[in-house]
Amino acid sequence: MSSSSFSQIRSQALSLEKQTESLLSKYSQYQQSSSQSLESTEDESHTKQQINDILGKRTTIINKLNRISESSINESSLSTSKLQQISRHREILQDHWRAFNRITSQLTDERNRNNLLFSVQSDISYHKQQHQRRPGQAGSTEINDDPNAYILEESQRADNVNSIADRLLQGAMNTRDELINQRQFLQNAQVRIMSSLQGVPGINVLISKINTRRKRDTLILASVIAICIVLLFFV
Incomplete structure (x- = not known):
């Protein structure tokens, strides 16, 4: 494939990255309404499916x-910058996958808590109603008077x-596993950066020269300050 093919495919990757960021921003807004809704809405499910599909397309690209x-x-037709672009696209894809999974997990946890609270409130309301009906209505406590039925319900x-x-x-x-994966990813990124720096021709020599010049400048400045102090004593 030619360099033009690479540019065309990369432009698709950039476009899908922008779409993913927009959809993730929209998807995260459902966290505000999750505290009031026990089930996901049709629009939320559609957005979730869109993000999942786009992430799959980006993996293929x-x-x-x-x-x-x-x-x-x-053929030596692919420059180092293009290899770095591929690596960057892969890192952004991993970040978006993590963000998508994190938002989905938070939405699920919030709704699980709401369902639990709703269930507890419903049980409390039910027992209150049964207790209020017990004195005046015959036969209304038939279920509560059956120990086996009550034990089964509980x-x-x-x-x-x-x-x-x-x-x-x-x-x-x-969530814990995701945090461990992020830490491992950061460690791998640090190793790759150090490897890239070491692989650049002359980088170590350049750094050594910079350090030597800095030490020389520091020594000259210290000498000038020392001479000025000595002159002040003799003047």
């Missing part, structure tokens, strides 16, 4: 850029609460 780089190595509620707690715990574990 980056794979195409990688194939171009592999086919152009022997067992089902306990199972529901345990299920929600398990999902919340799983979300926390996913």
